[in-house]
Amino acid sequence: MTHNIREYKDVWVFIEHDNGRIEHVSLELLTKGRQLAKDLGCKICAFTVGDKVEIFSNKLSEYGAEKFYFVENPVLKEYRTEPYRDSLLYLIEKYKPEIILIGATTLGRDIAATLATKLDTGLTADTTALDIDFESDAKNLLMTRPTFGGNLMAVIYCPDNRPQMSTVRPGVFQAIKDPVNIEKIREEFEFFEDKIPKKILERVKTESDKVNLSFYDVIIAGGRGIGKKENIKLLEDLARTLGGTWAVSRKVVQMGWAPYSRQVGQTGQTVHPKIYIAAGISGAIQHLAGMKSSEIIVAINKDPHAPIFDIATYGIVGDAIEILPRLTQFFSDK
Numbered sequence: 001m002t003h004n005i006r007e008y009k010d011v012w013v014f015i016e017h018d019n020g021r022i023e024h025v026s027l028e029l030l031t032k033g034r035q036l037a038k039d040l041g042c043k044i045c046a047f048t049v050g051d052k053v054e055i056f057s058n059k060l061s062e063y064g065a066e067k068f069y070f071v072e073n074p075v076l077k078e079y080r081t082e083p084y085r086d087s088l089l090y091l092i093e094k095y096k097p098e099i100i101l102i103g104a105t106t107l108g109r110d111i112a113a114t115l116a117t118k119l120d121t122g123l124t125a126d127t128t129a130l131d132i133d134f135e136s137d138a139k140n141l142l143m144t145r146p147t148f149g150g151n152l153m154a155v156i157y158c159p160d161n162r163p164q165m166s167t168v169r170p171g172v173f174q175a176i177k178d179p180v181n182i183e184k185i186r187e188e189f190e191f192f193e194d195k196i197p198k199k200i201l202e203r204v205k206t207e208s209d210k211v212n213l214s215f216y217d218v219i220i221a222g223g224r225g226i227g228k229k230e231n232i233k234l235l236e237d238l239a240r241t242l243g244g245t246w247a248v249s250r251k252v253v254q255m256g257w258a259p260y261s262r263q264v265g266q267t268g269q270t271v272h273p274k275i276y277i278a279a280g281i282s283g284a285i286q287h288l289a290g291m292k293s294s295e296i297i298v299a300i301n302k303d304p305h306a307p308i309f310d311i312a313t314y315g316i317v318g319d320a321i322e323i324l325p326r327l328t329q330f331f332s333d334k
C-alpha cells in the first residue's frame with residue numbers, strides 16, 4: 001500500500017531513555033535531524049513515551065528540539081514492546097512525521113521493526129550516513145548502510161511510503177547543543193494492563209563488559225603492534241591517566257586479546273573523541289571508518305610508511321611498547 005506522502009511533515013527523533021537518563025544516541029540524532037529538517041524546511045521534533053518523560057524537555061530544547069511529543073503513564077515504567085509500540089504508533093499516526101530516526105540500540109532495533117511493520121513502511125537498519133536527495137521531487141531521505149559483511153555501502157531510500165524510517169548506529173554523528181524554545185505536546189493514551197502479554201517481575205542487572213566507547217573524549221587504541229594480550233594493560237594505564245578509555249583494532253579481537261565490545265571500525269563501534277591515540281595500528285580502511293573523524297589523532301607505529309600516518313595529526317615513529325608507558329609516566333607526573 002502506498003501513502004499520500006504530502007500529508008507527512010517534520011523530522012522526528014525517538015528519545016530512548018533508561019532510569020531517567022536520555023541515551024546519548026538520541027541527542028546525536030537530534031543534531032543530525034536538525035540539519036535534515038533545515039534541508040527540508042520543516043521542524044525537528046523529539047518524541048517518546050515512558051513513566052516520567054516530561055522532565056527531558058529542558059535537555060531536548062538544549063539540543064535543538066522544537067517540539068516534544070510524549071505520552072506519560074506508569075504502565076510504561078519499564079520497556080515492553082507492546083505498550084511502547086501502541087502509544088508511539090498513536091503519536092505517529094496522529095501527527096504523521098516524514099522521517100523517523102531511532103538509535104540502533106537493542107531497544108531501538110526492537111521498537112523500530114515493530115513500528116515499521118504496523119505503519120506499513122520501510123525501515124533501513126544500522127545506517128551510517130543520512131542525506132536528502134534534492135534531485136527527487138519528494139526530497140527522499142538517502143540512508144547509507146554497510147552491506148555484504150561491510151564490503152559494500154548501500155544507499156537505500158523509501159520512495160512511496162511514509163514515514164521514512166531508519167535506525168542509526170550510535171557514535172556516527174556528534175551531539176551538539178543548539179538551544180531553542182521547545183513546544184511540549186502531551187498526549188493521553190489508554191492502556192489495559194491485562195492485555196499486555198509481558199509482565200516485568202524483576203530487573204536484574206547483568207555484569208557485562210559492554211562499553212559505549214563513544215561516551216569518551218580520550219581513547220587509547222591498540223593494534224596487533226602491541227604484541228601480546230598482557231600489553232592491553234599499557235592501553236588501560238594511559239587511558240586511566242588521561243581520564244579516557246581503551247579500544248582495539250579487529251586484529252586484536254581476532255587474536256583473543258580483547259573482547260569485541262572494544263573494537264573500533266566498520267564492524268565495531270564508531271567514535272569521534274577529542275583525542276584518539278592509535279598504537280601499533282596500521283590504519284586499514286575498515287579501522288579508519290570507525291575513528292577518522294576524531295578531533296586529534298596521534299599515531300604510534302614502528303613503520304614510518306604505515307597508512308595511519310596519512311590521517312594522523314601527530315605521528316610518533318617508534319615502539320608502542322616503550323612509548324605507551326613513557327606517556328603514562330609523563331602525564332601522571334603532571
Ligand code: FAD
Nearest residue numbers: 223224225249250265266267268280281282286287302320
Ligand atoms: P596490522 O594491520 O597487522 O598492523 C599492525 C601495525 O602495528 C603495523 O602497522 C606495524 O608496523 C605496527 N607495529 C608492529 N609492532 C609495533 C610496535 N612494537 N610498536 C608500534 N607499531 C608496531 N579492522 C578494524 O580495526 N575494525 C573493524 O571494524 C574492521 N572491520 C573489517 C570488516 C571487513 C569486512 C574486513 C574485510 C576487515 C575489517 N577489519 C577491521 C580488518 C582490517 O582490514 C585490518 O586487518 C585491521 O584493522 C588491522 O589491524 P591492526 O592495524 O591492528 O593490524
